[in-house]
Amino acid sequence: MSKHRIAVIAGDGIGQEVMPEGLRVLEAAASRFNIELQFDHFDFSSCDYFERHGKMLPDDWKDQIGGHEAIYFGAVGWPDKVPDHISLWGSLLLFRREFDQYVNIRPAKLMPGVTAPVVRRDGSPRLAGEIDMVIVRENTEGEYSSIGGRMYPGTEREIVVQETVMSRIGVDRVLRYAFEVARSRPKKHLTSATKSNGIAITMPYWDERVAEMAKQYPDVRVDKFHIDILTAHFVQRPDFFDVVVGSNLFGDILSDLGPACTGTIGIAPSANLNPDRTHPSLFEPVHGSAPDIAGRQIANPIGQIWCGAMMLDFLGHRAAHDAVMQAIESVLSPGSGAPRTPDLGGSAQTSDVGKAIEQAL
Amino acid sequence: MSKHRIAVIAGDGIGQEVMPEGLRVLEAAASRFNIELQFDHFDFSSCDYFERHGKMLPDDWKDQIGGHEAIYFGAVGWPDKVPDHISLWGSLLLFRREFDQYVNIRPAKLMPGVTAPVVRRDGSPRLAGEIDMVIVRENTEGEYSSIGGRMYPGTEREIVVQETVMSRIGVDRVLRYAFEVARSRPKKHLTSATKSNGIAITMPYWDERVAEMAKQYPDVRVDKFHIDILTAHFVQRPDFFDVVVGSNLFGDILSDLGPACTGTIGIAPSANLNPDRTHPSLFEPVHGSAPDIAGRQIANPIGQIWCGAMMLDFLGHRAAHDAVMQAIESVLSPGSGAPRTPDLGGSAQTSDVGKAIEQAL
Numbered sequence: 001m002s003k004h005r006i007a008v009i010a011g012d013g014i015g016q017e018v019m020p021e022g023l024r025v026l027e028a029a030a031s032r033f034n035i036e037l038q039f040d041h042f043d044f045s046s047c048d049y050f051e052r053h054g055k056m057l058p059d060d061w062k063d064q065i066g067g068h069e070a071i072y073f074g075a076v077g078w079p080d081k082v083p084d085h086i087s088l089w090g091s092l093l094l095f096r097r098e099f100d101q102y103v104n105i106r107p108a109k110l111m112p113g114v115t116a117p118v119v120r121r122d123g124s125p126r127l128a129g130e131i132d133m134v135i136v137r138e139n140t141e142g143e144y145s146s147i148g149g150r151m152y153p154g155t156e157r158e159i160v161v162q163e164t165v166m167s168r169i170g171v172d173r174v175l176r177y178a179f180e181v182a183r184s185r186p187k188k189h190l191t192s193a194t195k196s197n198g199i200a201i202t203m204p205y206w207d208e209r210v211a212e213m214a215k216q217y218p219d220v221r222v223d224k225f226h227i228d229i230l231t232a233h234f235v236q237r238p239d240f241f242d243v244v245v246g247s248n249l250f251g252d253i254l255s256d257l258g259p260a261c262t263g264t265i266g267i268a269p270s271a272n273l274n275p276d277r278t279h280p281s282l283f284e285p286v287h288g289s290a291p292d293i294a295g296r297q298i299a300n301p302i303g304q305i306w307c308g309a310m311m312l313d314f315l316g317h318r319a320a321h322d323a324v325m326q327a328i329e330s331v332l333s334p335g336s337g338a339p340r341t342p343d344l345g346g347s348a349q350t351s352d353v354g355k356a357i358e359q360a361l
Numbered sequence: 362m363s364k365h366r367i368a369v370i371a372g373d374g375i376g377q378e379v380m381p382e383g384l385r386v387l388e389a390a391a392s393r394f395n396i397e398l399q400f401d402h403f404d405f406s407s408c409d410y411f412e413r414h415g416k417m418l419p420d421d422w423k424d425q426i427g428g429h430e431a432i433y434f435g436a437v438g439w440p441d442k443v444p445d446h447i448s449l450w451g452s453l454l455l456f457r458r459e460f461d462q463y464v465n466i467r468p469a470k471l472m473p474g475v476t477a478p479v480v481r482r483d484g485s486p487r488l489a490g491e492i493d494m495v496i497v498r499e500n501t502e503g504e505y506s507s508i509g510g511r512m513y514p515g516t517e518r519e520i521v522v523q524e525t526v527m528s529r530i531g532v533d534r535v536l537r538y539a540f541e542v543a544r545s546r547p548k549k550h551l552t553s554a555t556k557s558n559g560i561a562i563t564m565p566y567w568d569e570r571v572a573e574m575a576k577q578y579p580d581v582r583v584d585k586f587h588i589d590i591l592t593a594h595f596v597q598r599p600d601f602f603d604v605v606v607g608s609n610l611f612g613d614i615l616s617d618l619g620p621a622c623t624g625t626i627g628i629a630p631s632a633n634l635n636p637d638r639t640h641p642s643l644f645e646p647v648h649g650s651a652p653d654i655a656g657r658q659i660a661n662p663i664g665q666i667w668c669g670a671m672m673l674d675f676l677g678h679r680a681a682h683d684a685v686m687q688a689i690e691s692v693l694s695p696g697s698g699a700p701r702t703p704d705l706g707g708s709a710q711t712s713d714v715g716k717a718i719e720q721a722l
């Protein structure tokens with residue numbers, strides 16, 4: 001098997017602390033499964049870089065990282081240094097678009113040793129595995145558009161508009177991906193997030209395309225819910241869901257809410273995929289740079305490590321993915337005696353957890 | 362005190378079943394507190410009306426109901442008869458706009474006798490009163506716009522766009538209302554829902570106006586969260602929130618999610634307010650027409666009754682509001698032995714609950 005070239009961008013805040021643990025586990029997996037990984041490190045796409053260079057990226061960033069198969073990403077954003085909409089549109093959101101990473105995938109799974117904040121109807125706790133869903137998010141268009149502007153600025157008549165843009169190509173390709181994911185899972189159940197009763201131009205179009213695509217997947221059970229009541233269902237009966245597909249905004253919301261319901265938002269992973277492999281895909285933990293806890297070695301590295309597992313899967317190494325996931329689950333298991341960071345009630349350091357997972361592997 | 366003229370629209374589905382209970386309790390409150398209420402009933406704004414007349418409303422609907430102080434509303438929508446975006450834009454959403462009901466208010470409160478599906482960090486249940494928030498939603502513009510359309514329909518190049526529109530007038534007036542609500546409550550805490558890191562044209566504007574308005578309310582503690590992580594916080598620490606203000610879409614989502622977290626989505630009320638009183642305000646339960654359980658006398662009427670309390674408050678009868686709320690809470694209380702509908706684990710009929718609350722009053 002040929003060598004995989006991975007661009008490594010640790011970025012801001014706790015990205016710097018969790019990245020070494022992610023790499024540690026990837027290297028262990030690579031040596032156990034005989035995979036050749038080449039890591040090339042880059043210091044751009046961080047607010048520190050911005051402070052030094054006045055921009056988030058060098059002019060030739062595409063040449064530098066565009067030839068890699070994947071980008072292993074920590075976190076970006078440090079609002080006290082650079083406003084979020086500048087740092088993010090100048091890096092992460094730009095990568096998603098320029099590299100056509102049109103699918104964002106986030107699993108929300110109730111893991112052993114993690115207490116879910118949502119309980120069953122009778123008040124009893126939900127058990128590991130009882131919630132197991134995958135959020136598939138459109139990642140390049142929709143509500144995150146760059147078209148719009150302001151009129152009569154600074155006056156009482158001020159008006160600001162922003163377009164939501166959905167293209168048939170953009171909608172269909174993410175729906176197709178979501179249907180394929182649903183088909184590959186035992187429950188074969190796909191839920192579409194909509195709001196066609198209120199957002200009555202773009203969202204009915206989304207519904208139309210879902211209905212059209214469903215014809216090609218008669219083996220997949222499809223339903224749809226308006227986003228408002230869907231968030232309620234996530235809380236009340238998260239075990240109902242299997243694969244959930246949403247527009248850029250709805251997918252963004254659901255892919256934080258889902259992991260929140262499983263108690264894993266601090267350790268959830270995310271993959272920004274270019275399924276056609278014309279450009280690199282990007283793997284990042286959901287937690288972000290977390291300025292409030294940065295620099296203290298208390299961040300939980302499991303999100304970064306879990307992303308690494310998703311990356312191995314994407315690179316064609318399913319067995320290595322499964323092994324890393326098993327190592328994570330065994331370290332999380334209540335009886336394991338393994339170190340836990342403060343967010344999970346322990347007092348271990350970031351690197352203790354990384355080493356424990358490396359060991360378990 | 363002069364007579365209040367109320368337009369009554371029961372509408373579709375369970376609206377027909379819960380409305381009589383709402384009226385029953387309002388009449389009891391009126392006689393106890395010596396309030397004169399005149400109820401005028403209308404059969405339009407329902408899908409049945411649409412089936413008979415080919416439209417949701419008669420041409421002179423504004424003359425018929427525009428002179429009332431308030432509209433007491435059941436529910437509208439029956440997708441098998443009329444598509445939602447037609448029935449809703451032809452009635453409820455039209456009322457909100459034409460009557461300039463620019464504030465939508467929904468309380469999310471953990472009530473006695475109701476089990477919340479979200480628990481504390483240690484897994485223990487949350488107690489009545491522990492969650493007590495009010496969602497204030499912009500109700501006339503934003504993401505629910507009527508501007509947009511489709512190009513290259515039916516082809517591979519198809520594109521659909523829809524504008525989000527925010528005006529300074531529209532944003533400021535709902536923010537001012539939200540700050541006033543926050544100021545009137547003991548915690549004086551206002552949270553703004555945003556997504557300025559991703560939706561980088563309209564949402565930074567929203568943030569700007571919040572920051573500007575905050576200067577006029579130095580006694581109110583203000584914070585903001587992006588909508589994705591905010592939904593996570595609703596699940597993980599709902600007790601943190603007091604008043605939460607959001608755009609039309611974000612407010613819509615949060616005002617279902619909030620009541621879901623308190624286990625009250627089936628009984629939550631909602632008020633569509635025109636605070637300037639230039640047109641009637643509208644009071645409706647959150648649950649909607651619920652075609653799946655309609656016609657079986659099992660719907661819970663508490664949402665409709667709770668709305669009635671909000672209407673009494675709006676009409677200036679705070680004591681009557683408080684009395685109805687106390688009656689609701691006493692009937693919900695675990696030890697009360699009062700009838701409960703199936704959604705709360707009982708087997709009572711809709712009217713049993715209405716009568717019990719009338720009695721308690």
Ligand SMILES: CC(C)[C@H](C(=O)O)[C@@H](O)C(=O)O
Nearest residue numbers: 197198228449454613616631
């Ligand atoms: C029915 C629908 C159009 C409506 C909305 O989205 O405003 C409803 O969800 C609500 O919150 O009142």
Ligand SMILES: CC(C)[C@H](C(=O)O)[C@@H](O)C(=O)O
Nearest residue numbers: 077088093252255558559589
């Ligand atoms: C940081 C922000 C722009 C981003 C998004 O909204 O896409 C984040 O929330 C995510 O989900 O990756």
